Amino acid sequence: MGRYVARRLLLTIPVMLGASILIFSMVYALPGDPIRALAGDRPVSPAVVQVLTERFNLDEPLWVQYWEYLKGLFQGNLGTDFRGRPVLDTIERTLPVTIKLTIVAVIFEIIIGLTAGVLAGIRRNSYFDNLVLVSTTVIVAIPILVLAFLAQLLFGLKLGWFPIAGTREGWYSYVLPGLVLASGSLAYVARLTRTSIAENLRADYVRTARAKGLPPRRIIVQHTLRNSLIPVVTFIGADIGSLLGGAIVTETVFNLPGIGREVFDAIRAQEGAVVVGIVTLMVFFFIFFNLVVDVLYAVLDPRIRYD
């Protein structure tokens, strides 16, 4: 196990380097002039241009710029944006918002997705089962963008239950965006749980449990559920990695100052250092949670052995 984890950790290094080079070259290889973009219509004095060019190595070849960036990265220095604010501060300011949003989304996945999946799986082909099947198909097909506006219109404006923008009301303002962000995964969790439960209910050990006269509730909770939840738990784990990086639309529509909206603003303003820093962080989350899930799989299911 230890060797497996070590090997996987080593494999993440080229992937993270590759992803950051990819983003870095897209952001910095462009012939546009970020200094002019920063200044807008106002004239910039040649001295300012020179200082900024030197500080950000804008006249060096791309690989030199990347090397300088990498050197800083290993010293915990993600660079600064063009206004001189450290990128690390920007991440520290925005990351908590995204983490809160992800937590709310995962709670929705567990509460709604798991419950619907378990009930549908136990009563297969019932009215409720068909309802879950149809509604998950529909939810998966609705783009997040549309879902966000529908949620704003219905729960925010028509019913007035939830705030539709900003974070002023604390955790309460995360409910609506969290639900929207979770929707796709929630539907998938419901389907995964349903299939998994239905499959395990036919397994030999469930038949044995029934044969020795255990009450149905105990068969479901103690025997079926435990085994059925292994794929679901691992899916939710991997999903955390995607949710942390995939909230650009949700955060923009609901006006939440998280890393998704920050990176979107930085892309528009061509703030290279911010874009590269946040994207590399998102890639790290994605890889890290996938690794955690693979390890978790072996812990939860003793039949799986690495090495």
Place this chain on the structure above:
Amino acid sequence: MTDQQQADLRKDEVEAGTTTGLASPSVDPTSARQNSLWSDAWAALKRNPLFWIGGILTLLFTVMAIAPQLFARGQDPRACDLSNSRALPSAQHWFGYDVQGCDYLSNVVYGARNSLLIGVFAVVVILVLGVAVGAIAGYFGGVTDGILSRIADIFYALPLILGALVLLRVGPETSIPIINSRGPGAVALALALFGWMTAMRLVRSQVIAVKSSDYVAAARAMGAGNTRILVRHILPNAVAPVLVYTTITIGVIIAAEATLTYLGVGLQRPAFSWGLQIEAGQDAIRSAPHLVLFPSIVLTLTVMAFILMGDALRDALDPRQRA
């Protein structure tokens, strides 16, 4: 085995919930004609209502993309009168008017063309990239596979929207053709460039699964070259899963296009695009919610059409799920 025994065995198996296959041998030697995967699949598809819903919607939106004037109820999407700005839907104008006072139904209908064009074009590029890279990686294995798979990992770790967002933001300032055009081609290429990895993995795993089988060895013994073995003997195995993936991906790409356009890096005004319409309508979401609602509904129906068809195809083509 008599018929009665056979029936008993089947009943036992159904009750026990196990299928050993004894009761229903998959190959019936007495049958003169054996059904192929595709005729079985078609038979299953015909019985699936979701397939028909998806198919009819797809047909509808394809016709809409080719000949939008058929659906515009005689209105010109560019004929606008500011005095009608944000007017609500009426019997004459089913979708009402947009901010500029243009008939909204015709504007929404004309948006189908760009969405479908981008969806189909992006998927074609994804298929070409995915099949080529996946086949090479799976067939040659070793170092080639290692490098190509790591490259796919790198792209996989970047969220689709994020990668396309960066490329489309810097695209117009570069001298790369198509990417610098701000048109449907640029959006489709950007989405394909960050979306080919799943197709590659699908093809790669299929190639690895069959490349050591006997008929491939036989083809090689007959003197067939690598290209011929790949194209004639190995890749046809991947057609079914790739077809399912392709259908669903058209829907996913259409949703991603609307999102990128909404975020301001996709199609630009004065193009007809549901993303642009949603973006323009969001400022008036309190007073004129229909401006966001109608393009949203049509966009969702289009995406749903392809996803429903893909789901139905998967159910029909995957024999393991067939009852």
